[in-house]
Amino acid sequence: MTAPLPISLHVNGERVEAQVLPRLNLADFLREHLKLTGTHVGCEHGVCGACTVRVDGEIVRSCLTLAVQTQGSCVETIEGLSDSGEITDLQNAFRERNALQCGFCTPGMLIAAQDLLKHEKEPDRAQIREHLSGNYCRCTGYQAIIDAVEETAGMRRERKP
Amino acid sequence: MTSSPETQGPLSALDRPNSYIGKVVPRPNLDRLMQGRGLYVSDLELPRMAHVVFVRSPHAHANIVAVDAGAAKEMPGVIAVVTGEELASVITPWVGVLSHLKGLKSAPQRAIAIGRVCWQGEAVAAVVATSRAAAEDAAEIVSVGYEELEAVTDMRTALDPETPVIHPSLGNNLAFERTLDAGEVDAAFAGSEEIAEAEFIFGRHTGVTLEPRAVVADWNAAETRLTIYQGTQAPHMVQNIAALHLGLEESQVRVVCKDVGGSFGIKVHIYADEMATYALSKLLRRPVKFVADRIESFNTDIHARDHRCRGRIGVTRDGTITAFEIDDLTGIGPYSMYPRTSAIEANQVVNLVGGPYRTKNYRARARVVFQNKNVMCQYRAVGHPIACSVTEGLVDLAASKIGMDPLEIRRRNLIADDAYPCASASGLRFELLSHHTALNKLMAMMDYDALRTEQAALREKNIHRGIGIASFIEVTNPSAAFYGVGGAKISSQDGVAVRLDAQGSVVCQTSITEQGQGSESLTAQIVGSVLGVSMSRVRVILGDTDQTPYGGGTWASRGAGIGGEAALQAAKILRKNILDVAAAILQSSPTELDIADNAVVNADDGAPRIELRELARIVYFRPDTLPPGIQPELMATRHFVPREYPFAFTNGVQASWLEVDTDSGFVKLFKHWVVEDCGTLINPQLVDEQIRGGVVQGLGAALFEKCVYDERGQLTNANMADYLVPMSGEMPDIDVGHVVSPTAESELGAKGAGEAGTAGAAAAVANAVNDALRPFGAVITEIPLTPQLILTSLKRI
Numbered sequence: 001m002t003a004p005l006p007i008s009l010h011v012n013g014e015r016v017e018a019q020v021l022p023r024l025n026l027a028d029f030l031r032e033h034l035k036l037t038g039t040h041v042g043c044e045h046g047v048c049g050a051c052t053v054r055v056d057g058e059i060v061r062s063c064l065t066l067a068v069q070t071q072g073s074c075v076e077t078i079e080g081l082s083d084s085g086e087i088t089d090l091q092n093a094f095r096e097r098n099a100l101q102c103g104f105c106t107p108g109m110l111i112a113a114q115d116l117l118k119h120e121k122e123p124d125r126a127q128i129r130e131h132l133s134g135n136y137c138r139c140t141g142y143q144a145i146i147d148a149v150e151e152t153a154g155m156r157r158e159r160k161p
Numbered sequence: 162m163t164s165s166p167e168t169q170g171p172l173s174a175l176d177r178p179n180s181y182i183g184k185v186v187p188r189p190n191l192d193r194l195m196q197g198r199g200l201y202v203s204d205l206e207l208p209r210m211a212h213v214v215f216v217r218s219p220h221a222h223a224n225i226v227a228v229d230a231g232a233a234k235e236m237p238g239v240i241a242v243v244t245g246e247e248l249a250s251v252i253t254p255w256v257g258v259l260s261h262l263k264g265l266k267s268a269p270q271r272a273i274a275i276g277r278v279c280w281q282g283e284a285v286a287a288v289v290a291t292s293r294a295a296a297e298d299a300a301e302i303v304s305v306g307y308e309e310l311e312a313v314t315d316m317r318t319a320l321d322p323e324t325p326v327i328h329p330s331l332g333n334n335l336a337f338e339r340t341l342d343a344g345e346v347d348a349a350f351a352g353s354e355e356i357a358e359a360e361f362i363f364g365r366h367t368g369v370t371l372e373p374r375a376v377v378a379d380w381n382a383a384e385t386r387l388t389i390y391q392g393t394q395a396p397h398m399v400q401n402i403a404a405l406h407l408g409l410e411e412s413q414v415r416v417v418c419k420d421v422g423g424s425f426g427i428k429v430h431i432y433a434d435e436m437a438t439y440a441l442s443k444l445l446r447r448p449v450k451f452v453a454d455r456i457e458s459f460n461t462d463i464h465a466r467d468h469r470c471r472g473r474i475g476v477t478r479d480g481t482i483t484a485f486e487i488d489d490l491t492g493i494g495p496y497s498m499y500p501r502t503s504a505i506e507a508n509q510v511v512n513l514v515g516g517p518y519r520t521k522n523y524r525a526r527a528r529v530v531f532q533n534k535n536v537m538c539q540y541r542a543v544g545h546p547i548a549c550s551v552t553e554g555l556v557d558l559a560a561s562k563i564g565m566d567p568l569e570i571r572r573r574n575l576i577a578d579d580a581y582p583c584a585s586a587s588g589l590r591f592e593l594l595s596h597h598t599a600l601n602k603l604m605a606m607m608d609y610d611a612l613r614t615e616q617a618a619l620r621e622k623n624i625h626r627g628i629g630i631a632s633f634i635e636v637t638n639p640s641a642a643f644y645g646v647g648g649a650k651i652s653s654q655d656g657v658a659v660r661l662d663a664q665g666s667v668v669c670q671t672s673i674t675e676q677g678q679g680s681e682s683l684t685a686q687i688v689g690s691v692l693g694v695s696m697s698r699v700r701v702i703l704g705d706t707d708q709t710p711y712g713g714g715t716w717a718s719r720g721a722g723i724g725g726e727a728a729l730q731a732a733k734i735l736r737k738n739i740l741d742v743a744a745a746i747l748q749s750s751p752t753e754l755d756i757a758d759n760a761v762v763n764a765d766d767g768a769p770r771i772e773l774r775e776l777a778r779i780v781y782f783r784p785d786t787l788p789p790g791i792q793p794e795l796m797a798t799r800h801f802v803p804r805e806y807p808f809a810f811t812n813g814v815q816a817s818w819l820e821v822d823t824d825s826g827f828v829k830l831f832k833h834w835v836v837e838d839c840g841t842l843i844n845p846q847l848v849d850e851q852i853r854g855g856v857v858q859g860l861g862a863a864l865f866e867k868c869v870y871d872e873r874g875q876l877t878n879a880n881m882a883d884y885l886v887p888m889s890g891e892m893p894d895i896d897v898g899h900v901v902s903p904t905a906e907s908e909l910g911a912k913g914a915g916e917a918g919t920a921g922a923a924a925a926v927a928n929a930v931n932d933a934l935r936p937f938g939a940v941i942t943e944i945p946l947t948p949q950l951i952l953t954s955l956k957r958i
Contacts, residue, residue, distance in 0.1 A: 133889050136371055141853035
């Protein structure tokens with residue numbers, strides 16, 4: 001252990017100043033320091049995808065990212081993406097399709113799915129399955145999630161030809 | 162049948178206009194979860210809350226020589242380091258047996274080991290600190306001296322005389338044995354024209370709930386009351402057990418269960434580390450939080466399915482199955498799990514083998530042995546996947562022996578749809594099943610004949626695809642026969658209280674619990690339908706022993722069938738009470754009134770008479786304006802438990818279409834079909850998603866999931882990178898169809914659907930792989946079907 005280091009970043013558009021130990025990972029920083037508990041911790045070794053957040057527009061595993069690495073960055077969590085309305089249509093599709101059961105994987109799943117939808121306007125089911133294959137879901141069997149993402153892609157294409 | 166539907170109006174409670182029953186309606190609690198605004202136990206923080214981390218044994222079997230916590234206690238943030246001896250002053254040990262499982266034995270188990278550890282991962286000390294990180298730092302420097310003992314790891318030699326006995330006081334390593342001999346088995350085999358036999362081997366696997374087990378225990382020394390926040394499927398069971406072993410009255414224990422990140426049977430048990438956390442809170446007089454990390458999950462969450470089962474089937478040339486015989490062996494770890502015991506899975510295997518078929522000749526033996534591995538216990542579809550894989554594997558072997566199509570042999574042997582009520586060879590009582598209707602529906606959904614044609618054409622091109630079929634039965638809606646009769650204080654009845662609030666909305670408290678199945682939704686659908694109230698005006702409260710009626714919770718596919726019926730009956734009483742008040746206010750008669758769209762209306766023409774909001778205003782704030790002698794009761798409570806049948810059996814059939822790459826040994830799943838009969842469908846989408854999720858857990862068992870132990874009892878793949886579970890990329894789309902045979906035990910008619918997918922998925926895949934490998938003469942009766950296993954069977958490696 002060494003001494004805490006100061007960091008300054010933006011989280012969901014709000015400026016955050018904090019003193020953190022160098023070993024603190026971003027997931028624990030978000031959950032324990034900022035009380036943003038929508039970022040979930042499932043495996044703590046970068047496999048399950050439940051802790052997925054966006055840092056400067058790219059999705060990362062917050063359990064494999066140190067808080068100090070986000071110095072000067074813009075971090076977005078499920079709370080921020082929900083409040084901004086960016087993924088409202090995707091969340092609606094998840095709701096209609098019952099694409100979540102226990103919901104523990106869902107914040108990470110939504111953020112990973114939104115990442116695909118931003119980069120690929122017309123993903124087929126195989127592409128959706130491939131893109132989400134780093135996010136565990138133990139409840140749904142994935143099909144409903146694939147359906148919801150496919151549906152959202154279609155709706156977005158209709159809105160923006 | 163115990164009850165017949167009472168009619169209160171021209172339509173039954175379920176067929177009313179605007180009914181939500183049978184409709185796809187979104188679950189009301191989803192937004193909270195999708196926005197990251199749920200409250201899982203791992204999210205919870207309380208004032209003065211401390212964190213516990215357990216020092217766990219690296220050995221499968223060892224004496225604890227010494228625990229030196231001196232340096233750890235000096236670490237920053239450390240509040241206490243507690244050993245098993247110290248904790249024993251607060252909590253008593255337990256023995257996981259049930260009296261109806263005759264002969265089942267186990268040894269006393271402690272919250273933290275004293276003197277000896279019996280599996281890798283058993284806790285030897287607890288480190289409590291102001292943060293989890295501080296507790297982990299200190300746990301690393303707790304020094305434990307061990308004297309390693311020989312580990313019993315192979316279930317096949319656990320009963321050999323030269324194998325050490327894990328608990329000498331028990332005399333041997335046999336925890337439980339059950340035999341069954343029904344009909345005329347020897348004569349039936351003697352009269353068979355072909356006999357097929359095989360040993361079926363099942364990989365030990367586990368549930369891998371995405372949220373690890375988590376508990377916050379909060380002992381309030383002033384109130385002398387313990388509040389347990391836990392992701393559990395059975396809050397009242399936890400209340401009973403915690404009180405029992407901490408020397409408290411149940412009234413001194415409150416169990417609160419908010420959002421739960423996956424359960425699947427993993428969170429229906431009482432774990433030693435959870436007991437230790439309750440006890441630590443009492444000992445330290447402050448809230449203590451335990452959240453398992455992923456390695457702890459793999460080493461301590463119950464495992465399941467570690468079975469080796471020899472099976473034999475007799476058949477005549479016309480395809481008649483003459484007899485089944487099995488000899489099942491399973492290793493359950495060093496203790497029978499508490500309080501549901503670890504004999505249930507083997508017991509279920511004995512009950513369920515051959516269950517879909519007509520033959521009455523059935524002999525079975527099951528033996529359950531102790532080992533120095535993690536404990537095994539009930540995980541989703543307890544025993545069903547074993548029984549289904551053995552039965553359906555044997556049926557396919559028999560079909561192959563006589564050159565009959567796998568569908569045809571099933572058609573000739575499945576119990577006829579008009580044969581009910583009847584019983585299985587093992588004595589299971591079936592009220593009403595639909596094997597043949599389900600099979601016909603499956604054939605149509607998958608276009609069986611076209612697939613066979615495609616399969617044959619592809620074989621010409623050296624592409625090896627297979628079709629696998631698996632019929633199954635499923636235990637749902639368990640009565641007291643499951644646990645209560647054996648002395649476990651696990652309720653088989655559930656209760657629901659419904660009340661009209663002062664603005665005419667409905668508050669509903671139910672004893673079933675929610676882990677994502679849709680308990681909240683189905684309760685609101687039923688209550689809203691019966692009352693004529695919009696679902697958006699029904700709020701469901703569950704998961705709190707201070708708030709809800711007493712009941713079992715959600716497990717064994719019981720929530721909808723049992724809790725749903727209690728909701729239906731409670732809502733009917735409230736409806737009657739509302740109409741009585743309305744009649745008094747409107748100077749009408751209750752029979753002339755109905756409730757629809759949140760208002761009392763005329764029963765005949767539907768004309769609105771009084772809004773429920775207005776009725777509630779009068780009742781709560783202007784009762785002086787009601788006629789004399791009227792005392793409205795805008796709250797009603799009802800409980801329900803099935804009484805006629807010990808279990809509501811459901812049935813179904815699954816099919817798998819896949820390809821085996823005979824060079825790499827990889828299996829590619831193309832499609833999976835399920836036809837299932839769970840009686841009344843309250844919300845078809847929720848049922849379908851239970852089935853799909855269940856299928857994928859079964860597919861995991863079929864292809865990927867296995868806890869790999871070495872010969873010293875070390876779990877070698879206790880992390881998510883090495884223990885493989887199904888990911889979206891490998892999973893097929895799953896088509897689900899339904900046959901509806903409601904149970905007459907309840908007015909609702911719903912049976913359960915939680916186990917069906919898991920019950921038959923692995924059997925369908927294994928049969929499909931063997932179907933694909935038929936040209937090579939290879940037969941594999943082991944799961945998971947890894948590339949290594951497949952290439953070995955093809956003699957490629």
